[in-house]
Amino acid sequence: MTKAERTRKAILDQAFELIYQNGYQATSIDKIIDTTAVTKGAFYYHFKNKEEMGIAMIKEMIAPRIAQTLLHPLQKWENPIEAIYESIAQKLHKDLDVNVEFGCPTNNLVQEMGPLNLRFHQTLRGVLDHWIKTIETKIELGKAAGFIRAEVNAHDVAAYVVLSYEGLKSTGKIYGRSLYESYLKQLRSYLESLS
Amino acid sequence: MTKAERTRKAILDQAFELIYQNGYQATSIDKIIDTTAVTKGAFYYHFKNKEEMGIAMIKEMIAPRIAQTLLHPLQKWENPIEAIYESIAQKLHKDLDVNVEFGCPTNNLVQEMGPLNLRFHQTLRGVLDHWIKTIETKIELGKAAGFIRAEVNAHDVAAYVVLSYEGLKSTGKIYGRSLYESYLKQLRSYLESLS
DNA sequence: CCCTAAAAATACTATATAGTATGTTTTGAT
DNA sequence: ATCAAAACATACTATATAGTATTTTTAGGG
Numbered sequence: 001m002t003k004a005e006r007t008r009k010a011i012l013d014q015a016f017e018l019i020y021q022n023g024y025q026a027t028s029i030d031k032i033i034d035t036t037a038v039t040k041g042a043f044y045y046h047f048k049n050k051e052e053m054g055i056a057m058i059k060e061m062i063a064p065r066i067a068q069t070l071l072h073p074l075q076k077w078e079n080p081i082e083a084i085y086e087s088i089a090q091k092l093h094k095d096l097d098v099n100v101e102f103g104c105p106t107n108n109l110v111q112e113m114g115p116l117n118l119r120f121h122q123t124l125r126g127v128l129d130h131w132i133k134t135i136e137t138k139i140e141l142g143k144a145a146g147f148i149r150a151e152v153n154a155h156d157v158a159a160y161v162v163l164s165y166e167g168l169k170s171t172g173k174i175y176g177r178s179l180y181e182s183y184l185k186q187l188r189s190y191l192e193s194l195s
Numbered sequence: 196m197t198k199a200e201r202t203r204k205a206i207l208d209q210a211f212e213l214i215y216q217n218g219y220q221a222t223s224i225d226k227i228i229d230t231t232a233v234t235k236g237a238f239y240y241h242f243k244n245k246e247e248m249g250i251a252m253i254k255e256m257i258a259p260r261i262a263q264t265l266l267h268p269l270q271k272w273e274n275p276i277e278a279i280y281e282s283i284a285q286k287l288h289k290d291l292d293v294n295v296e297f298g299c300p301t302n303n304l305v306q307e308m309g310p311l312n313l314r315f316h317q318t319l320r321g322v323l324d325h326w327i328k329t330i331e332t333k334i335e336l337g338k339a340a341g342f343i344r345a346e347v348n349a350h351d352v353a354a355y356v357v358l359s360y361e362g363l364k365s366t367g368k369i370y371g372r373s374l375y376e377s378y379l380k381q382l383r384s385y386l387e388s389l390s
Numbered sequence: 391c392c393c394t395a396a397a398a399a400t401a402c403t404a405t406a407t408a409g410t411a412t413g414t415t416t417t418g419a420t
Numbered sequence: 421a422t423c424a425a426a427a428c429a430t431a432c433t434a435t436a437t438a439g440t441a442t443t444t445t446t447a448g449g450g
Contacts, residue, residue: 002447003397003446003447004396004397004398004447007397007398021310022311023218023220023307025218025220025221026220026311028436028437028438029437029438029439030436030437030438038398039398039399039400040398040399040400040438040439040440041397041398041399041400041443041444042397042398042399043398044439044440045396045397045398046397049438049439050438050439101309101310102310103306103310107306107365107366108306110365110366110368110369111298111302111303111306111307111365111368112218112306112307114296114368114369115216115296115297115298115368116217116221121369124369125369125370128366128369128370153377153380155377156377156380156381157381159366159370159374159377159378160359160377160378160381162366163359163362163363163365163366163374163378164355164358164359164362165362166362166365166366167358167359167360167361167362167363167365168358168362170302170305170306170358170361170362170365171302171305171323171354171357171358171361173305173306173309173310174305174309174316174319174320174323175320175323175354179354179358182348182350182351182354182355183354183355183358185348185351186351186352186355186385189388190381190385190388193384193385193388197417198416198417198427199417199426199427199428202427202428223406223407223408224407224408224409225406225407225408233428234428234429234430235408235409235410235428235429235430235431236413236414236427236428236429236430237427237428237429238428239408239409239410240426240427240428241427244408244409245408245409
C-alpha cells in the first residue's frame with residue numbers, strides 16, 4: 001500500500017468512527033482531519049467533496065464489515081434457522097459493551113441520510129439488498145432441504161429479520177444489553193415457528 | 196389559548212415538522228423562525244435554548260401523538276393479539292404515502308440524539324417505556340383471559356413488538372410501502388404463535 | 391540526479407449557526 | 421388611563437463549516 005493509499009484509508013477510517021458515533025452531518029471535515037495527521041489539501045485531493053467521501057466510506061468500510069460479520073458466517077450452518085440465529089447472536093455478542101450505544105453504522109445512515117440524499121439512499125439500499133438477498137437464498141435452500149416449511153415466503157422473512165435487527169440496534173441505544181437478550185429470545189422463537 | 200401560547204405552539208409545530216424531516220441537529224433555529232411568523236426574540240423568550248425546545252417538543256408533540264395513535268387504540272380489542280396487530284396496522288395504513296420516507300419521529304431522535312445527549316436519552320426512554328409498559332399490561336391481561344399462553348414473557352414480547360416497529364419505520368425509509376406489507380404479515384404470524 | 395506529476399500543506403472565503411444585548415410593543419390588572 | 425411585566429423585534433457576536441486558491445513538498449521513472 002502506497003503512502004497515498006494509506007492517507008486515503010486513514011481518512012476513511014476516521015470518518016467511519018466519527019460518523020458512526022456522531023452522524024454524517026454532525027461530522028465536519030475539519031474534525032476528521034484534525035484528529036488525523038491529514039490536512040485539508042490531502043482530503044480534497046482524495047475526495048471531490050464530503051458527499052463523495054461519505055459514499056466511498058459506505059462502499060469501502062461499511063459494506064465489507066457487513067459481509068464479514070453477518071453474511072459470511074451464514075454459511076457455517078446448513079439449517080437456515082441456526083444460520084440466521086447464530087450469525088446474529090454472535091455478532092451481537094461481539095458488539096456488547098463496545099457498540100451498543102452507537103447502534104448500527106448502516107442503519108444510522110439509512111435513518112439520517114436516506115430521506116435527504118439520493119446517492120446515500122441508493123448506496124445504502126444496495127447494502128441492505130445484498131444482506132436480504134443472502135438470507136433469502138439461505139431460506140430457499142433450507143426449504144429444499146426440509147428445514148423450513150414450504151409455504152414460508154423467503155423474502156418476507158428475510159426482510160423481517162433484517163428489519164428487526166435494525167430495530168434492535170436502534171432501540172438498543174436506549175435500552176442497552178438487556179434488550180439484546182430479550183430480542184434474541186424472540187428471534188429464536190420466531191425463527192422456530194418457520195420449521 | 197392566549198397569543199403567547201399560540202406563538203409557543205407555532206414554534207413547536209414547525210420544529211416538529213422540520214426535525215422530523217431533517218433531524219434535530221440539521222434543523223436550525225433560523226430555519227424554524229424563518230418559516231414561521233416568529234422572531235428570534237420570541238423564540239428565546241419561550242425557550243432557554245435549542246435543547247430545551249427539543250425536549251419540550253418531545254414531551255408536548257411526540258409523546259401525545261404516540262398516545263393517541265398507538266396506545267389508546269390498543270383498548271379497542273380485548274384480545275392482545277388483535278389489539279397489537281390492529282393498532283399497528285391502522286397506524287401504518289394512515290402513514291402510507293405521507294410519512295413513509297421520514298420514518299418515526301421518536302425513533303429518528305432516539306437514533307440521532309440517544310448517544311449524544313443525556314436529556315434526550317432520558318426523555319425518549321420515558322416515551323418508549325410508556326409504550327412498552329402499555330403493551331406489556333395488555334399481554335398480561337390477555338394471559339389471564341386465556342388469549343395468550345401462560346409461559347409467554349410479556350415484557351420481552353412487548354419490547355420486541357416496539358423494536359420491530361421501529362425497525363420497520365427505519366428500514367422503511369429505503370424500501371417504502373412494500374416493506375410495510377411484508378412486515379405486517381410477519382407480525383401477525385409472530386403474534387399468533389403466542390396463543 | 392532531475393524533472394514532472396502526484397500528493398499534500400496553508401491560507402483564505404462565504405455562509406450558516408446558536409446565542410446575546412438591547413430595544414420596542416402588547417397585555418392585563420389596578 | 422397607567423404602568424409594570426410579559427411578549428416580541430432587531431441587530432449583533434463569535435464560532436464553525438464546506439469548499440477554493442495557491443503554494444510547497446514528495447515520489448518515482450528517465
